[in-house]
Amino acid sequence: MEGDDNLAHERNKAEFDVNEMKIVWAGSRQAFEVSNRMSRLVASDPVFDKSNRAVMTRKELFKNTLRKSAHAWKLINELCLSDEESTIFKYFMDQPGFLDLHWRMFVPAIKGQGTEEQKQKWLPLANKMQIIGCYAQTELGHGSNVQGLETTATFNPQTDQFILHSPTQTSSKWWPGGLGKVSTHAVVYARLITNGKDHGVHGFIVQLRNLDDHSPLPGITIGDIGVKFGNGAYNSMDNGFLMFDKFCIPRDQMLMRLSKVTREGKYVPSDVPRQLMYGTMVSVRQTIVSNASVAMARAVCIATRYSAVRRQFGSQNGGVETQVIDYKTQQNRLFPLLASAYAFRFVGEWLKWLYTDVTQRLEASDFATLPEAHACTAGLKSMTTSATSDGIEECRKLCGGHGYLWCSGLPELFAVYVPACTYEGDNVVLQLQVARFLMKTVAQLSSGNAPAGTTAYMGRAKHLLQCRSSIQKAEDWLNPAMVLEAFEARALRMAVSCANNLKKFENQEQGFSELLADLVEAGIAHCQLIVVSKFIAKLERDIKGKGVKNQLKNLCYIYALHLIHKHLGDFLSTNTITPEQASLANNQLRSLYSQLRPNAVALVDAFDYTDHYLGSVLGRYDGNVYPKLFEEALKDPLNDSVVPDGYHEYIRPFIKQDLRSARL
Ligand SMILES: CC/C=C\C/C=C\C/C=C\C/C=C\C/C=C\CCCC(=O)SCCNC(=O)CCNC(=O)[C@H](O)C(C)(C)COP(=O)(O)OP(=O)(O)OC[C@H]1O[C@@H](n2cnc3c(N)ncnc32)[C@H](O)[C@@H]1OP(=O)(O)O
Ligand SMILES: Cc1cc2nc3c(=O)[nH]c(=O)nc-3n(C[C@H](O)[C@H](O)[C@H](O)COP(=O)(O)OP(=O)(O)OC[C@H]3O[C@@H](n4cnc5c(N)ncnc54)[C@H](O)[C@@H]3O)c2cc1C
Secondary structure, three states, X not given: OOHHXXXXXXXXXXXXXXXXXXXXXXOOHHHHHHXXXXXXXXXXXXXXXXXXXXXXXXXXHHHXXXXXXXXXXXXXXXXXXXXXXXXXXXXXXXXXXXXXXXXXXXXXXXXXXXXXXXXXXXXXXXXXXXXXXXXXXXXXXOOOOHHXXXXXXXXXXXXXXXXXXXXXXXXXXXXOOOOOOOOOEEEEEEEEEXXXXXXXXXXXXXXXXXXXXXXXOOOEEEEXXXXXXXXXXXXXXXXXXXXXXXXXEEHHHEOOOOOEEOOOOOEEOOOOOHHHHHHHHHHHHHHHHHHHHXXXXXXXXXXXXXXXXXXXXXXXXXXXXXXXHHXXXXXXXXXXXXXXXXXXXXXXXXXXXXXXXXXXXXXXXXXXXXXXXXXXXXXXXXXXXXXXXXXXXXXXXXXXXXXXXXXXXXXXXXXXXXXXXXXXOOHHHHHHHHHHHHXXXXXXXXXXXXXXHHHHHHHHHHHHHHOOOOOOOHHHHHOHHHHHHHHHHHHHHHHXXXXXXXXXXXXXXXXXXXXXXXXXXXXXXXXXXXXXXXXHHHHOOXXXXXXXXXXXXXXXXXXXXXXXXXXXXXXXXXXXXXXXXXXXXXXXXXXXXXXXXXXXXHHHHOOOOOHHHHOOOOOOOOOOHHXXXXXXXXXXXXXXXXXXXXXXXXXXHHHHHHHHHHHO
């Protein structure tokens, strides 16, 4: 059977309304319409071609990224795209570049931390891209430990200026995207010093380059930090370094919405939590969770379509071979990833709601939910990006040898995606923030304060610490209350166990250091509970379309039960479930895989990705894999000539020498 026949046959088997599922995936009919229109607008424009990124030199790749960015900006203006449309348009361009940092970090940092006057001055320039900015926080010596940054901003009352200085090599800014070659400005984080006193890290708007000829301003040393992981991939981005040599900026370029420095040099501390200075990171972490679902879905779409096209073994007397998607091992690796894509989509929707809610509360000076918003954004960013990076690599392996070809789309996707485990906060460091939050919540349980939000379940500690799961048969694992209770009991018991172990240490910080590995596991268990509970909550909503809810139910329970299988040690060692109940979960999982199987291709079609966005010969919508693999191979520069360059210098001498010695 040809690839296109295979996929047509698969699509005919679907038991649900794919068009309605596309709307559930997009979040609304309007969101679907925008996403569908933007992705096709990008795909139809030859400037956004991605086919030869792997064979470009770094300079060619970078210049091509500039060209694409300029073209995108022109189209956004000509077509008067809304903010929503242009964000999605840039996303489907699928080319990491300075635009990401300008729009997602530089502009939000000014919006979040600037005064009204500062916003009025800088935002119109930034919104028209008359200045281009980046987010310069990380240094050569410190990234995770923001309080350990070394760059100084010393107030000089004589000139009413701050003097920015990099006192050591390790204080050089190192990593900011867009800094190396493009940005004219940056929001720079530096230690504020007034009257000889260090007030800790604060943000400053700093001009880096001359607006006439793009040369660095005197006192500024700047450049690109060099080639990063993978061919093409994130190398389109100019991650940069930056050193200040007593570089002066006016006082009104300190971002002063939170704390201030007066003309006399008096420091006026903020009367709101100083952590609001970290607001840009919280906002980006929230978007990274939604983007995890997009990246996971992309890899899964490729692996699912290819698994339906690919056949190995199983033919009798020359008949057709088995589609590899029919092997239970393939399903056991692939279907939980498909379920994870949907799970991350829905938790991303919820996190967006939580972020909007906390933002509105902060505007009304209600800071009560800030710790929870920080814990949720940090923990879910960590958990979903780790799972997605691993998932993309698993999808590559699911595609066998061809998955290793660049044209499968998976190597580049992995190389672009994997730094998400590090940027915007190292995933272990962020998970430890969740653990701290959990330890505080556990410590307060005896005080009578009922925990709220995502830790509300801890308020039922008495029950959850002693309950035994009442699962008796495999179908019980489709009962939402029973599944939730298992996840809640496991998460609470792991957190309480850490808290009890902490008590054994006289010094709590030393205890925390000793128990770091267990604390990370407790944080992950709590985050997995959030994802499972938000998926279950989604099922309780009104979901339209023939068979759509049924498919989502299958995906939800595949997500939950595969986690039980993967983290069985946690569930058994906390006595949350028995080995027999674990075995029933496995039986149910196998049954769910069989139910999902005929719908697998349609479930990835529901992502509505264009072939342009997928960028994969293996994941093509028409399944026409083999002829296109040949086409791709023939395009490789090595195939430009039949006899390769270097033959006469380096191959022929071997052969001729061998011949001579053979005659002797
Ligand atoms: C093109 C890209 C292709 C694909 C991308 C796909 C999707 C991407 C989508 C969008 C992104 C677009 C482009 C981006 C691409 C890359 C961008 C990368 C940008 C960066 O990496 S910027 C640098 C990020 N750096 C970090 O994240 C540093 C991590 N460290 C920290 O955040 C903190 O220092 C800390 C959390 C480790 C805290 O350490 P600490 O406890 O020592 O800190 P403090 O003393 O400062 O704080 C104590 C107190 O405060 C609480 N706290 C900490 N942070 C926050 C917060 N943000 N909000 C609220 N509260 C916070 C902390 O819990 C403590 O509380 P406690 O009660 O006192 O215990
Ligand atoms: C592609 C990319 C783009 C980036 N873009 C930007 C940008 O635009 N702007 C910007 O300012 N920065 C940017 N960064 C920097 C990024 O934010 C940092 O690299 C990140 O915050 C991690 O910090 P680090 O590099 O100091 O890691 P480190 O903290 O040095 O981590 C090294 C190891 O130590 C472990 N570790 C560290 N602290 C602890 C702890 N307390 N407990 C347990 N383990 C710990 C970590 O888990 C990790 O395994 C970017 C980075 C990358 C890779």
